[in-house]
Amino acid sequence: MDFITILPSTRSYNFRLIFSLLSFLLFAMPFKLFAQSEKPNVIFILADQWRADAVGYAGNKDVITPNLDKLAQESLVFENAITVMAVCAPWRASFLTGQYPLTNGVFYNDKPLATEAVTMAKIYKDAGYQTGYIGKWHLNGHAPGEHPFSARDLPVPKERRQGFDYWKVREVSHDYNDSFYFDENDERHVWEGYDAFSQTDSAISYIKKNKKNPFLLVMSWGPPHNPYQTAPEKYKAMYDPAKISLRPNVPENLRDSARQVIAGYYAHITALDKAMGDLLQTLESEGLADNTILVFTSEHGDMLFSKGVLRKQRPWDESIKVPMLLRYPKGISKPRTIANPIDTPDLLPTLLGLSGLKTPKTVEGTDFSAQLKAGNDIDNEAALIMLPVPFHEWQFKNGGREFRGIRTQRYTYVKDLLGPWLFYDNKTDPYQMDNLAGQAEYKELQDSLEKVLKAKLKKTKDDFLPADEYMTKWGYLYDMQDSIRDVNYLNINR
Template identity: 65%
Template sequence: MISKYQYVIRLSVVGIVLAMATGFVWKVDSPLPPRKPNIVIVLADQWNAQSLGYAGNPDVKTPNLDKLAQRSVVFTTAVSVMPVCSPARASLLTGQYPLTHGVFYNDRPLRNEALTMAEIYKEAGYATGYIGKWHINGQANYEKQFAARNRAVPRDRRQGFDYWKAREVTHDYNSSFYFDENDVRHEWPGYDAFSQTDSAIRFIDRNKGNPFLLVLSWGPPHDPYQTAPEEYRKMYDPARLKLRPNVPDSLQAKARKDLAGYYAHCTALDKAAGDLLNALKKAGIEENTILLFTSDHGDMLYSQGKVRKQKPWDESVLVPLLVHYPAGFGNTKKELALPFSNVDILPTLLGITNIKIPGSVEGTNYAAILAGKQKPTGNEAALIQVPVPFHENNFLNGGKEYRGIRTKQYTYVRDLKGPWLLYDNAKDPYQLKNLIGSPAYAKVQAKLEKALRAKLADAKDQFLTADEYMRQWNYRYDGKDSLRVSGL
């Protein structure tokens, strides 16, 4: 006597044998679900939105990224929420504003309690990897300034990344080292961005059979500007470079020299980007990989007479952003003027990959707009925050607390005293005319003020003094950063 269950099994086996003998094939009604897309984030340091060929710059040579732009979603108004290294990077990984995750001052640690991109994707079955500059594991208050920059990042401070070839910070790109998963120190041979890209390619080849999240974080084109490989420096003659009209005459000679070196770094990195893209093609996974290229913040490069970052002008605030995902968005260029913050990167990636967005995430999911299923309203705005000016932008150097928004057309900024800057970027792309208080723009200013207040409310930002935020988070100022009277 056989059971009903055994009888069914025997009938099934007989059926399979008969089917094989007769050549009969069953039709499968439900195809296998598509594989989860891979994610590769290429993060440069201090690469402004204006220094790329596809952005209309006639001098800088970026042929690989220019070709990639022709097959990608291209953001023309991508904004760094706080245009300086550690805060921007922490916001990218958490989808939170700096005053929420607490990294609003360089070289301060992102708390272990933070829920990050790698932890979310690891829970969803992704392999995770991080290569290059980290800069969110800062030292304790009592330590000497920059004490943590040359130390290994402990395993529990890697925020969910397993494959690990990283260092907290260095700007010596030709004599650079990193620590691996076991805290063993290794040297990057030659120009470190090239070696880091080779490591990324090895990670891709190793993991191409399963979904993965990889962040490749280059140090350049951050200064020092004159340290790119010689073959790239030879490409640029400072005397032949065109400067932006907002560079003062007195600074033009210095600007040309630094710009030549900056462009040399950009072209070297473009070569590395080409190598990475070729590796994705060779591995057969380009179609199903979300490749995102961006930067943590820009570089003033003497525009407005200013250098580097933390400033509210476009050269500091705007960053490049390309999203290449053939399987999801096709292989043709789509330009979006949508103001898109690095706070929005994580929720948008989660939206694209159909993973639930945690309640801790404060950014906006723009996946439907990238896919062409929705259109921007035209009223979107990206928040810009500098709660505490520091280091080269400290109070003694003229730095101050400010909050602002960047819309498709306008830049509007307040400091603690009141409205500070208003630019109509459509009519004044180099931000040469401050329109604060202009009768012709009174209605525009009022509308932007209302929009800024709404963004501050969403971010739970009370716009207090720098001293107050440093007290709230129990941080100490470095060096001479705190020589000021609060609120002045």
């Protein structure tokens, strides 16, 4: 009788235990799924050759950027976002790896980023993210001995996509109208019309399709990189070259040309601002704005005839300073200005920190996410800038030279192989027209900046060697006539 009496009670207890366990699991599963969806999305919008002063929120009264101006009011505004090397492929490799160019080996355009590199998309993918890339890539490189631009119109092999799965990419093109691209299966398609608009439409579609899963999306626009006069007519009509304001460091004999170029440059920028507005509206309508880390920046700037030259690679602010906005309402509640410099290798670890992901040991940049979330400026005295090998638009014969330098919040200090070359107080001389290098009254300050630069070079194991040393070490060949130089090339324009 005792056994018979106890048995039903035991069965009842076991049933209740099993039921409780099942209930717990069913109850816990949604929380697990909910926690996964709480991972922030990351959208990185990258322009090409957009310099820091070419936005309304920076005080530029000529350029029309209403959407970026509004975004700036909701974002961290990086006043001194510095490009470690002001040219396309090296910036991209540094951004994706968090490494300096002499570490990952991409210090020259159209040289390949190693297939086995530890990169942004691989890290996020391992953390459960969907990964997508749209637009210009410029990291596939070309085979040794082939024409330096031979791979620019070819598909990027799957193993060279660095962890990005969704893929609508052109290796390199500066034709922004009806340009072609390749998809995940290497099939060729056309971005109809102005390609930045079609690329943004693809990004919007990607966002909508992946909104229930955490995703990383990089969209890389080609403009406002030259050619300057190929923006849609609607946007070109917004700018009268005669009314364009110029920086005082544009030589008098080039001012008419500068106004023509800058009017076209601004037309591209206003077109991109429209595309940015479309993307921002999508994030709002899809309910994704709060939990999305949105970054807008550029690879490098453009001299636009300041100091009488065009394009990039130079160590002046028009070349090395870029616009940068970061909005993440859920993680950073206080929009504000970040005054201290942030360098290209710092971007990846900072994004990983904001995403709650661990930074791999291969990364050389600094994670500033804790300071950003705490409402502080970043603790960074100086950003390192460099040009290990001059090439293409700033070849040796065009005055190009190897340099290393630093950009602090206030000062620029640069050395070439002969020693101190440039030294500016950017507070009193914002257009960098008075070179203080070697002036006796500034010796103590120059010496202190020299110590900061030496510490940066020591930390990055950079011996600051002549260009040929790096080309030999990595087995690279100079493209076309890049290696031709006058025996006194370092003294040009000294």
